[in-house]
Each structure stands twice: as structure tokens, then as C-alpha cells.
Amino acid sequence: MAKVTIDGIEVDVAEGTTILDAASSAGVHIPTLCFLKDVQAIGACRICLVEIEGARDLAASCVMPVSDGMKVRTNTPRVREARKTVVELLLSEHDGDCTTCNRNEDCELQAVAHEIGVTENRYEGAKSKRTLDASTPALRRNTAKCILCRRCVTICSEVQGVTALFPQYRGFKTVVGPAFNKDLDTVACVQCGQCGAVCPVGAIIENDQIEEVWAALGNPNKHVVVQTAPAIRAALGECFGYPPGTRVKGQMVSALRRIGFQGVFDTNFTADLTIMEEGTELLLRLKKALVDKQEAHLPMFTSCSPGWIRFAEYFYPDMLPNLSTCKSPQQMMGAVVKSHYAKKVGKKPEDIFMVSIMPCTAKKAEAKRAEMNANGVADVDVVLTTRELGRMITQAGIDFRSLPDGTMDTPLGESTGAADIFANTGGVMEAALRTAYEIVTGQPFPFENLHVKPIEGLAGVKEASIPIKDTVPEWAFLRGATLNVAVAHGLGNARKVIERIKKGEAHYHFIEIMTCPGGCIGGGGQPRMTGNDTRKARIAAIYAEDEHRDLRKSHENPAVQKLYAEFLGHPLGHKSHELLHTTYTARAKIKAN
Amino acid sequence: MLTDKPAGDCHCTEPASPEELRRRLDEIITEYKDKPGGLIPVLQIAQGLYGYLPDEVVRRISLGLDKPYSEVAGVITFYSFFSTRPRGEHMVRVCLGTACYVRGGKQVLDAFKKELGIDVGETTADRKYTLEVARCFGACGLAPAITIDDVVHQRVKPTKIREILAKHMQAAAVAKGA
Structure with missing residues (x-):
């Protein structure tokens, strides 16, 4: 332990603690810019300069460790002048068209300039x-x-x-x-x-696409509908001053109706549908490998996260056959809306304008993929991030905080708790296991409160083994087997898992990959800044969504069951194949001139 | 071919064929592939082979060493030694490090610009000379310093540069003939 004095306040902190953290524990705020907790501390921007008694130069507090007896002052004329100069020099180079930015x-630059x-x-x-x-x-x-x-x-x-x-x-x-x-x-x-x-x-x-959505909403020939991803309801509130992890699903639905969408659907519906398709795909791959003794490309990887798809296409093209062929829930929704729903409401696919609200920027790119046009037109027309939806609600003059709770449309807004947890790392895997286990064994999923503890939380790579004791006759070949699964979030962790598989050091049947740290709740389109505390708060909100449901397993979703009965037939059937599955393409890491 | 100068450590006088250059580049990439810090030596040797770093060579190095293209480009653009544009037969580098700067490096540079009729980073129309600015050869006590190819010239006066260039060309011609 080291005893440090920050602006006259004595604190005991562990040896090696930075001055910045020590100051924080003394209740002293030091402004920062390049520093980002859990990601980067490089002392580059020099905003966090402090004065250390006995030291000649000012020190960057984000990288300078404390020593026992150190006396630090964070608010002296010298410190204030240095910080001010640093910010002024940054501003002198910066393209500061603040009002249109x-x-x-x-x-943060604006905030720091104001603060100091x-x-x-x-x-x-x-x-x-x-x-x-x-x-x-x-x-x-x-x-x-x-x-x-x-x-x-x-x-x-x-x-x-x-x-x-x-x-x-x-x-x-x-x-x-x-x-x-x-x-x-x-x-x-x-x-x-x-x-x-x-x-x-x-x-x-x-890429801000709000205007494209306003244009469609103002076009009388367009039937404009919207879907929202599971992760939005745990983060959108932050755009309106709620703390991270505030559940705002009802207000979000009301806002979308006020904006003028003619249908408010839940990507959760197609998350449940994904589990039916992807779970069946996994079981059929296992059967192919174990019973037919054929190459079945195991382990199988989830395919919901488009950043991960592009990552595999660039860096591991040899693994593409191992990716589930399922489209992501966003694309499945678009494909179902422009076929089944279009017919029901008497519209042509080209007259429907499908908007997605996603926590993700990669979804904008996914929607533009040439393969994603099951009905001859793009499955999804425009993807907005959580942040864009926040701005759109503000532009519409809606007082979000005073909105009553609304409910999604039926049937495309109906879902289970298994779909909620698609929003966070470990969730797609848990949802798949809840369903696959019950299909194979005919027994209730034997985990406390339906949660598979080893794959929860923010560890980069997580593993679980699920023993299968008894089975229904159809899946008898899995009797006594153990299903080995892995979960990785953040593509650096995905790379680690793949490298271990390639070296023969790890053997899995099924792997969930989410591109962003924490999963979709930490997506590139979510309100800023997303640190680990924010991730944890949003994940807790998502688990609460799940736990408050009557139905928490995808195969129990009555609307999904009805869609199969009325329209799709059965998982991996002909219609599914046409609408809900896709292909991948190896990409060159450097674009040809 | 932009140069009849021997390429790299090869002492033959015939310019190497594109296939031969590529073969040697691949050898170097293989040699350094798993060595930490291998990128800069590979870039140096590649520039020795080709005279500069053409885009297709940079791509080949990036893919061959399994180093991200953006990182490789970041290293190339950081160091003034590396060039992605073809260069002349002879490289003139004028130091503008602190010592050389205060002792008149800027005037020396201006004199070279005028004499060669080119700006920094450019190559003369006859492909004889490329002019570049450098940051310190470690010859600060002899400032202002310049290098022409691998030869360091000290305490250079702007009025003497025509003479220095002529002498260098003479020496180069002798070396080539020998």
C-alpha cells in the first residue's frame, strides 16, 4: 500500500495505482482525453497533467504510478495554465464546426474545453x-x-x-x-x-441515415415498418438522461409509433426464429458427423454478428463452411416482412420500407450485402443505430421521458426471454442450449433459473460442457455425449479461439462469437461511452427482461410456431432455405487497385 | 527499369528481371516472417532491391509477413528513409535536424532545390537525383551535413554544392568503371 496526498486529501492505494485512479478514490476529478478506462492509458494528450511535490516537470496522471508519501496537486496555476495551453493547441488544429457536428x-473535446x-x-x-x-x-x-x-x-x-x-x-x-x-x-x-x-x-x-427514414415516412406510397434489436431497450434511455441499464422497451415502442411507423416489430421474434433454424442446423451437423460419418464442418459458429462475418471472410476464409448459414435476426425479419407479412397486408415487397434499429454499425453494411434480397428487393432498407434513433426522437419533438409504455405488434413483435439475451455475450449460446437441450432430451433445461453460469460475464473467452444423459429416440445417437461450447466477444478473443482450434488445442461443437466487447449491448452504434460498468448495467437489464417473461425458450414462442405452421413448414425446410439462410464470400485483405 | 545501378547486395551489372526481384523479395519475407521486429529490415532490403517501395511490393510484404497493411503503411510513411515513389539514381539528403538547421541547413536545402530544379521529395527529369530532407545523421558536430548516396559531406556551404555534386558523380563513374 502507498499513502498518497492528493490536494491535501490522504488516501491509501495499492502500489502501482496511477495518480489518476488515486485521485478518483480521493474524490478528485482530473480531466482526460486520450485516456480510456480498460482500453488505453498512454499519456499522449497531456490534459491530465498534475504537479508532484519535489518533481521538476508536470506528470501525466493517467500513466504515472504513485509512490509512498507522494504529494500531488491537481489544481495549481501551473497545472491550469498547462492544461489550458494543451487544449488551446488542440483546438487550433481542430475542424471545430461544432454546431453542425x-x-x-x-x-469530449468540447466538454474538456468548457470544463477547464x-x-x-x-x-x-x-x-x-x-x-x-x-x-x-x-x-x-x-x-x-x-x-x-x-x-x-x-x-x-x-x-x-x-x-x-x-x-x-x-x-x-x-x-x-x-x-x-x-x-x-x-x-x-x-x-x-x-x-x-x-x-x-x-x-x-x-453513417447518419435519419433523413432517408424521414423521406420514406413522408412518402405516401411507402408502407414503413420498423424492428428493434434486443440491445436497444437496455441503452436507448441513456440518450435521454437515464442511467445505463434502464429498461425503456415500452417508451421506445411508443416513440416509434409517434414517429409514424406503421408496424413496430421486434427483432426478438426473429431471434427466436434464428434459434429454431440454427439449433436444428447444429443438430443436423452433429448427426452428419456422428451418424453418417461425413464432414460436417464442426465446430459450428453463430452468424448473427455481421462484424464477425466480415472478420471471418477477411481473416479466416477457410472457416467459412463452419459458419451457420442462418441470416442474422435483422435480415430474417426483413425477409419475413417482405414475403409473409407483405401478403397479409396486401402490399408488394417493393412498397414496404423496412427500417432496423440496431446497436451496430456493421448492420448497415450487412443490409447492403447483395445476398440479402430474398424477395427481389433488399430485406432491410435502412439501418439506424441506437444513437440515430435517439436523435430522431429528439427531432420529432417527442418528450421521451414522459411517454407511456407501448406494446409491439403481433405476431412479429412476440418473443421469449431467450431472444432478449441475444443482446449480450453468452446469450445466443444460452438461448440455443435452452432449446436444443429440450429438443434432444425431452427434459426441462436443468440449469438454475435457466442460466448457464460459466458462459455469463465479461471474461473474453468462456467455455461450458453440457452432458446429455438420455434422449428422445430421434436423437438417440447423442445419448451419453457431452456438448462442448465456447463463447467469445471482441474479435481479438475470436481470433484466440480460432487459433487454438487450428492448433488442435481446443475441441468444441458450437461457438458463439459477438464482434463487440460485451456483445451487442456494447455495439458500435450504442450511446457513448461504453465502459465495463456500462456493459454490466446493460447486461443486468437484459437478464431482467428475460427473467420477467412467462416464456423463456425460443421453441415455446407461439408466434414462431404459427409462422412454421402457416408459412415456413419446418426448420431448414425449403422456404426457410430461400428466405432465412445465406452464403459467405472470402474477401481480399487489401483491395486491388 | 529506372536504374542501371546494382540492386541490393548483388554485384552484377545487369538489372534484375521482375521475376528475379520477386524471388529475392519472397526469400527475404520468408527469412524474417517469424522474427519480431522483422518489418523494418524487410522494408529496407526491399527498397534496396527496387530502389523504392512500389505498392505491389508493400502489399506482398504485408500479406507475406501477415502484418496489417495499415500498420505497414504507417511504418513506411513515418520514416523519411522509405519512399513509395520511384527515385533517381542518386539520393541527396539534406539534414534539417536541430544542429544542421541552426547552422544553415535550410540555405543548403534551398541551394539544392535551385541547382536541381526540384522540390523536396521530387526526382529530376533525367532521373539522376532525388532530393530529400533528413533528420540527423548523428553528425551534429559537423553541421550542416548532407549525404549523397552513402557518402556524408560536412560543413556544407550553399556555394559549394555544385562542386560537391560534380565530385560525387566523378567518383561514382570511377566506381562503376572499376
Whole structure:
């Protein structure tokens, strides 16, 4: 332990604690910019400078460890002047069109400048180079807004293992971007948007498509419907001042109706449908391997997370046969809406405009895939992130906090608790196990409160083994077998799992991969900033959604059962194959000139 | 071919064929593939082979070493030693490190710009010279310093640069003839 004095307040902290953390435990706030808890502490931006008694220079508190007896002062004239100069120099280079910026009032540079009392620009000089990049369906880059904090570089390389972004050039000419500062689509970018999720300013943002949705809503020839992903209901409230983890499903539905959507559907419905398809696919692959003794491409990987799909297409094309062929729930919803639902409401597929609200930027890219047009038109027309929906609600003049609870449409808004947990790491696996176990054994899922504890939580890679004692006759070949599963979130962790499989060090039957840390609740389209505390709060909200349900297993969803009876036939049947399944393509890591 | 200069450590006078260059590049990539810190030596050797780092060479190195393309480009663009544009037969580097700068490096650079008729990073129309700025050769005591190819020239005066270039060309011609 070390005894440290911060602004006269004595605290005991563990040896090696940074001054920043020690100050926090003393109740002293130190402003930061490049620092991002759990992700990056590099002391680059120099906002967090403090004075240490006896030291000649100011120190960056985010990287400087305390020592016993250290006396730190965080609010001296010297510190204030240094911080101010740092921010003024950043502002002198920064393209600061605040009023038209996507990040206005949600900008850390703006907040820090305000916090430390910058009231004028003393420095005028050259501005950072402006490169506008609209090459991907998911993201928009503007290098003139970048303050070179490198958070995006760290998350892209160290957390996601993708390294699409890296500092290019040197000194004042430094630009954070893809190779040679060309467009993002020239390199292997999975469009997960984690870069934009951690960006303190407006240098990397989602491709804002709000206007496209307003245009469709204003078009009398379009029947505009919306679906919302499981993760939205645990995060949207943050756009309106609620703490992370506030459950706002009812208010969200009311807001969507007020905006003018003619149908409000739940991606949860197709999450349940996904479990029926994907669970059956897994069992059939197991049968092929164990009974028919044929190559069945095991382990099977989940396919709900489009960032992961692109990651596999770029980095592990040899594993593509191991990916479930199921479309993601978002795409399944679009395909069902533009076929079955269209017929029911007497519309042509091209007259229906399907909007998705997703926690995800990669979903914008997924919706644009050429394969995703089961009915001759795009399954999904526009994908909005949680943040965009928040802004749209504000634009519509809706007072979100005073909205009453609404309910989703039937049948496409009906779902079970198994669908809720698609929002977080471990959830798709747990949902699949709840159903697959009961189909195979005919027995109730034997886990306390239906939760498989070993695959819960924020550990990067999680494993579980499910013994199958007895089975119904149809699945007798699985009697006495043990199903080995793994769960990984964050693509860096996905890479670890795949490398272990390739080396023969790990043997699984089924693996869940979610692109973003924490799963969809930590997606690249969610309200900022998403740290581990926020992830935990949102996950707790999702489990609460699940636990408050009467039905918590996908195969018990009566609306899904009815869809099979009325329309699809059976899982993996001909209609399913046409509408709900897809193909993957190996991609070159560097775009040809 | 942009140069009749020997490529890399090869002492033959014939320029290597594209196939031969690629074969040697692949050898280097294989040699350094699993070595930590292998990227910079590979880039240096590749630039020695080709005279500069053409895009297809950069791509081949990125894929061959299994290093992200953006990271490889980040390293190339960070170091002024690396060039992604074809260069002249002779490389003129003028140091603008602190010591050279204060002792007149800027004037030396301006003199070279005028003499060669090119700006920094450019190559003369006859492909003889490329002009670049460098940051410190470690010859600060002899500032201002420049290098032409691998030869360091010290205490360079702007008025002397024509003479320095002529002498260098002479020496190069002798070396080539020998």
C-alpha cells in the first residue's frame, strides 16, 4: 500500500495505482482525453497533467504510478495554465464546426474545453488535413476533426485484432487512418464501429441515415415498418438522461409509433426464429458427423454478428463452411416482412420500407450485402443505430421521458426471454442450449433459473460442457455425449479461439462469437461511452427482461410456431432455405487497385 | 527499369528481371516472417532491391509477413528513409535536424532545390537525383551535413554544392568503371 496526498486529501492505494485512479478514490476529478478506462492509458494528450511535490516537470496522471508519501496537486496555476495551453493547441488544429457536428454536445473535446475554462482561441495556425471518407456503408471519417488520441487505433488493433486504422505519416502531417490514408474500404475493416464508439470527437461517426427514414415516412406510397434489436431497450434511455441499464422497451415502442411507423416489430421474434433454424442446423451437423460419418464442418459458429462475418471472410476464409448459414435476426425479419407479412397486408415487397434499429454499425453494411434480397428487393432498407434513433426522437419533438409504455405488434413483435439475451455475450449460446437441450432430451433445461453460469460475464473467452444423459429416440445417437461450447466477444478473443482450434488445442461443437466487447449491448452504434460498468448495467437489464417473461425458450414462442405452421413448414425446410439462410464470400485483405 | 545501378547486395551489372526481384523479395519475407521486429529490415532490403517501395511490393510484404497493411503503411510513411515513389539514381539528403538547421541547413536545402530544379521529395527529369530532407545523421558536430548516396559531406556551404555534386558523380563513374 502507498499513502498518497492528493490536494491535501490522504488516501491509501495499492502500489502501482496511477495518480489518476488515486485521485478518483480521493474524490478528485482530473480531466482526460486520450485516456480510456480498460482500453488505453498512454499519456499522449497531456490534459491530465498534475504537479508532484519535489518533481521538476508536470506528470501525466493517467500513466504515472504513485509512490509512498507522494504529494500531488491537481489544481495549481501551473497545472491550469498547462492544461489550458494543451487544449488551446488542440483546438487550433481542430475542424471545430461544432454546431453542425454529429458530436455537438456529446463531444469530449468540447466538454474538456468548457470544463477547464477555455474562452478564447489564442493560437491560430494550420489546420489538420481534411480527408472525408464515405467509402463504407457503416462509417464516416473526417480527419480534420481528429485529435490523434489513438483510442481508435488501440481498440481496432488490440481489442478487435483488425488494425484497419493506424497512424500514417509523421509530426504535424500525422493522420489516423487506413494505409496511406486512403479510404476505409481499401483495407480489411469489419465496420464494427468500435473506433467511432470510442472517438472523443466527431472524427469517426456512423453513417447518419435519419433523413432517408424521414423521406420514406413522408412518402405516401411507402408502407414503413420498423424492428428493434434486443440491445436497444437496455441503452436507448441513456440518450435521454437515464442511467445505463434502464429498461425503456415500452417508451421506445411508443416513440416509434409517434414517429409514424406503421408496424413496430421486434427483432426478438426473429431471434427466436434464428434459434429454431440454427439449433436444428447444429443438430443436423452433429448427426452428419456422428451418424453418417461425413464432414460436417464442426465446430459450428453463430452468424448473427455481421462484424464477425466480415472478420471471418477477411481473416479466416477457410472457416467459412463452419459458419451457420442462418441470416442474422435483422435480415430474417426483413425477409419475413417482405414475403409473409407483405401478403397479409396486401402490399408488394417493393412498397414496404423496412427500417432496423440496431446497436451496430456493421448492420448497415450487412443490409447492403447483395445476398440479402430474398424477395427481389433488399430485406432491410435502412439501418439506424441506437444513437440515430435517439436523435430522431429528439427531432420529432417527442418528450421521451414522459411517454407511456407501448406494446409491439403481433405476431412479429412476440418473443421469449431467450431472444432478449441475444443482446449480450453468452446469450445466443444460452438461448440455443435452452432449446436444443429440450429438443434432444425431452427434459426441462436443468440449469438454475435457466442460466448457464460459466458462459455469463465479461471474461473474453468462456467455455461450458453440457452432458446429455438420455434422449428422445430421434436423437438417440447423442445419448451419453457431452456438448462442448465456447463463447467469445471482441474479435481479438475470436481470433484466440480460432487459433487454438487450428492448433488442435481446443475441441468444441458450437461457438458463439459477438464482434463487440460485451456483445451487442456494447455495439458500435450504442450511446457513448461504453465502459465495463456500462456493459454490466446493460447486461443486468437484459437478464431482467428475460427473467420477467412467462416464456423463456425460443421453441415455446407461439408466434414462431404459427409462422412454421402457416408459412415456413419446418426448420431448414425449403422456404426457410430461400428466405432465412445465406452464403459467405472470402474477401481480399487489401483491395486491388 | 529506372536504374542501371546494382540492386541490393548483388554485384552484377545487369538489372534484375521482375521475376528475379520477386524471388529475392519472397526469400527475404520468408527469412524474417517469424522474427519480431522483422518489418523494418524487410522494408529496407526491399527498397534496396527496387530502389523504392512500389505498392505491389508493400502489399506482398504485408500479406507475406501477415502484418496489417495499415500498420505497414504507417511504418513506411513515418520514416523519411522509405519512399513509395520511384527515385533517381542518386539520393541527396539534406539534414534539417536541430544542429544542421541552426547552422544553415535550410540555405543548403534551398541551394539544392535551385541547382536541381526540384522540390523536396521530387526526382529530376533525367532521373539522376532525388532530393530529400533528413533528420540527423548523428553528425551534429559537423553541421550542416548532407549525404549523397552513402557518402556524408560536412560543413556544407550553399556555394559549394555544385562542386560537391560534380565530385560525387566523378567518383561514382570511377566506381562503376572499376
